[in-house]
Amino acid sequence: MAHIFNEENISYKLKESKIPEFSWHSSQELSKIVNSQNLKFDLRMLDSGKYSYPYHFHRNAEEIFIILSGKAMLRTPKKFVELNEGDIIFFEMGPEGAHQLYNHTQKPCKYLDIRTDIGIDVCEYPDSNKINILPYQEVYQKNSTVDYFKGEDKVKEKWGEKFSR
Template structure:
């Protein structure tokens, strides 16, 4: 049984809800990364599409620069401004701006709040259980299905480690 609050009624039907009724969650790592968010889709009982109302504080980066192999993400800026890091380029994002990160677009993305006020935005993404996420700056490859991360530099050839001369076992 889920003991987190949701918008599901006694019959399991997802009812409308106000975003301020969704618990505010927060995470941070060191002084560089961190955000506050309300996981709207989880509160509403959604399983396939993730929607979060996020707030990025001044001087914080939203996450490590990354791209998705199977999932698409989108962001819509509600208030404030921040910098989008997209590969080697940066873009000023302000209220009313929207950006899409198509699945398989091999260009890392992350947000950095360069301003002196919080930036609020909606983040939308798929929740593919087989997702693979690549982090170009660190070489990490995350495999959601396995709940593991790997070093992209530690690659293997297909036949590496296989005994190609031994007879098959009966």
């Protein structure tokens, strides 16, 4: 069944953070309405002087932005570039796909955000050295990594006397 979305059947909700510069309007996640299995998509609107999510990349998701109206500056690992209406931007998995938008104009920037959803994703934030386990929203400082076997040295005690030789 085809599902058609347009200005008449889409509403936006303001998403604000503790940091006022990170604020955007988002449609309800359209992919949930249609019960999409492998794609997440929604419309976003970035007001003047606002940033999208913190600078980040995904370990297990590809993402595409389609600029529907307005302009925004895109930050990538190698450059800053102005995006215009009609631009289609693909972000690959991994550090090379890191991105963030900033609306440097006086008019809102509307864009379609499409991303793959094939299970658990790890989103990394290079500016703050954090990782986020999605969809659970478990956020950790990346610099607290430990050796794989840390704390595993007393395995016999955890099994108890019954099974120890």
